[in-house]
Amino acid sequence: MAHIPDGVLSLPVVAGGWAVAAGMVGVSLRRLTEAAIPGTAVLSAAFFTVSLIAVPVGPSSVHLLLSGLMGLMIGPLTAPAVMIGLALQTLLFGFGGLTTLGINTVNIALPGILIGLVLGPMVRRAGPARAGLLAGVGAGLAVLATGGAVAAALALSSSDYIPSAKVLLVTYLPLMIGEGVITGFAIAFLKRVKPDALMGAAVS
Amino acid sequence: MGLVEAQEQMSVAALPVPGPIERLAPRARLLATLILVIAVTLLHGVPAAAAACACGALLAVLSGQGLAPLARRLVHVEGFMALLLLMLPFTMAGTPLITLGPVAASVEGLLRATTIALKVNAAMLVVFALLGTMEPVRIGHAARRLGAPLRLVQLFLFTTRHVEIFRNEIRRLREAMRARGFVPRSTPHGWRAYGNLAGMVLVRSLERASRVEEAMRCRAFDGRLPAIGLDEEGHGTAACPCLALAAGASLILLDRLT
Numbered sequence: 001m002a003h004i005p006d007g008v009l010s011l012p013v014v015a016g017g018w019a020v021a022a023g024m025v026g027v028s029l030r031r032l033t034e035a036a037i038p039g040t041a042v043l044s045a046a047f048f049t050v051s052l053i054a055v056p057v058g059p060s061s062v063h064l065l066l067s068g069l070m071g072l073m074i075g076p077l078t079a080p081a082v083m084i085g086l087a088l089q090t091l092l093f094g095f096g097g098l099t100t101l102g103i104n105t106v107n108i109a110l111p112g113i114l115i116g117l118v119l120g121p122m123v124r125r126a127g128p129a130r131a132g133l134l135a136g137v138g139a140g141l142a143v144l145a146t147g148g149a150v151a152a153a154l155a156l157s158s159s160d161y162i163p164s165a166k167v168l169l170v171t172y173l174p175l176m177i178g179e180g181v182i183t184g185f186a187i188a189f190l191k192r193v194k195p196d197a198l199m200g201a202a203v204s
Numbered sequence: 205m206g207l208v209e210a211q212e213q214m215s216v217a218a219l220p221v222p223g224p225i226e227r228l229a230p231r232a233r234l235l236a237t238l239i240l241v242i243a244v245t246l247l248h249g250v251p252a253a254a255a256a257c258a259c260g261a262l263l264a265v266l267s268g269q270g271l272a273p274l275a276r277r278l279v280h281v282e283g284f285m286a287l288l289l290l291m292l293p294f295t296m297a298g299t300p301l302i303t304l305g306p307v308a309a310s311v312e313g314l315l316r317a318t319t320i321a322l323k324v325n326a327a328m329l330v331v332f333a334l335l336g337t338m339e340p341v342r343i344g345h346a347a348r349r350l351g352a353p354l355r356l357v358q359l360f361l362f363t364t365r366h367v368e369i370f371r372n373e374i375r376r377l378r379e380a381m382r383a384r385g386f387v388p389r390s391t392p393h394g395w396r397a398y399g400n401l402a403g404m405v406l407v408r409s410l411e412r413a414s415r416v417e418e419a420m421r422c423r424a425f426d427g428r429l430p431a432i433g434l435d436e437e438g439h440g441t442a443a444c445p446c447l448a449l450a451a452g453a454s455l456i457l458l459d460r461l462t
Binding site for chain 2: 005006007008009010011014025026029032034035036037038039040041042043044045046047048049050052053055056057058064066069073080081083084085087088090091092093094095097098099154160161163164167168171178181182183184185186187188189190193194197
């Protein structure tokens with residue numbers, strides 16, 4: 001539901017989204033050493049394919065965004081990884097859009113990067129159970145922020161969207177739960193099996 | 205007719221016939237798609253949006269892809285839009301059309317919802333028609349030709365190359381889970397299993413990442429691939445974007461006049 005399709009948003013919002021996304025992607029790619037490009041791509045592909053798994057939540061199922069998990073594992077590189085994942089979603093399955101690729105990248109990647117910056121040091125120091133709990137809460141909050149950003153993008157495009165945007169936020173609840181719980185368990189698993197996965201060493 | 209001739213005819217008939225869109229150069233297709241989708245974004249009224257949707261449907265037919273993949277995409281798009289479109293008529297002020305108890309559907313709201321639905325579908329049809337048959341790798345090269353940043357294109361190409369590997373990896377892991385009697389349910393146990401699955405895929409991807417990096421270093425990879433953004437043959441490098449520009453401009457003109 002975080003993938004806004006083409007044709008819904010107004011041009012200023014679309015252009016603004018592209019400007020911010022280009023800044024985020026540009027800065028993080030400039031800091032990436034060229035020899036680390038293949039390794040980063042392997043991780044981006046892994047995140048993309050994991051997000052295709054349908055996770056059952058209550059009577060329905062959700063596809064995870066994994067933005068919190070990405071923020072904790074690859075930090076600012078979340079921006080290009082999300083943009084590439086969204087581009088593949090659009091090209092392969094028709095999810096999302098081309099003009100909205102910028103704003104969708106910002107809506108999903110920015111909360112994840114912020115969670116990584118704020119919670120990263122604590123998660124790195126904590127034991128598996130505590131790290132999982134922290135990461136789970138963080139990932140849930142990242143989804144909430146994404147929902148808020150999608151609603152804001154709709155509201156900024158046209159004031160007619162405001163009532164629908166408010167209802168849209170409620171539909172993020174199942175995703176928030178699924179994302180938080182799965183991210184929590186995944187981080188706890190990584191802490192036990194490969195503790196250096198969260199050190200940021202994988203891609204630096 | 206000799207046997208060989210008959211066989212030749214059969215094999216020719218079995219090959220998919222490349223449609224007119226397939227013969228165009230990839231970067232022309234990508235640029236034309238971008239132009240048309242931006243033009244669709246700029247439309248405001250029902251007539252122009254309907255015309256755009258009709259053009260998109262025509263292109264989709266020309267692209268010669270079956271109805272099944274198109275239907276799948278349409279269902280995805282409609283799923284996102286349902287909430288927005290169902291609420292708009294009831295939340296926009298204007299001339300009431302139908303009254304359902306305390307709420308009334310306004311004419312303005314209904315028109316607005318129709319316009320958005322037409323625009324979204326028009327854009328979806330254009331992307332499906334012009335890019336649907338192009339593999340992501342070709343689109344990556346085309347994007348580089350159109351000036352996309354080299355590092356981003358490189359990351360994109362390496363990513364697409366590994367997506368299939370991880371899809372197989374996940375399939376194998378899930379088969380193993382099923383073999384142990386795992387049933388997907390939203391219980392704490394089920395969620396822990398999914399969390400472990402995600403974690404396991406990431407552990408393997410980290411290991412694969414370091415292997416790939418070492419392998420690339422062995423081949424003296426310094427971050428540059430000379431074969432990125434090479435020109436692919438095809439027609440209409442200039443004509444196709446120009447046509448798209450003309451179509452987009454006439455749609456916007458129609459929109460402002462009606």
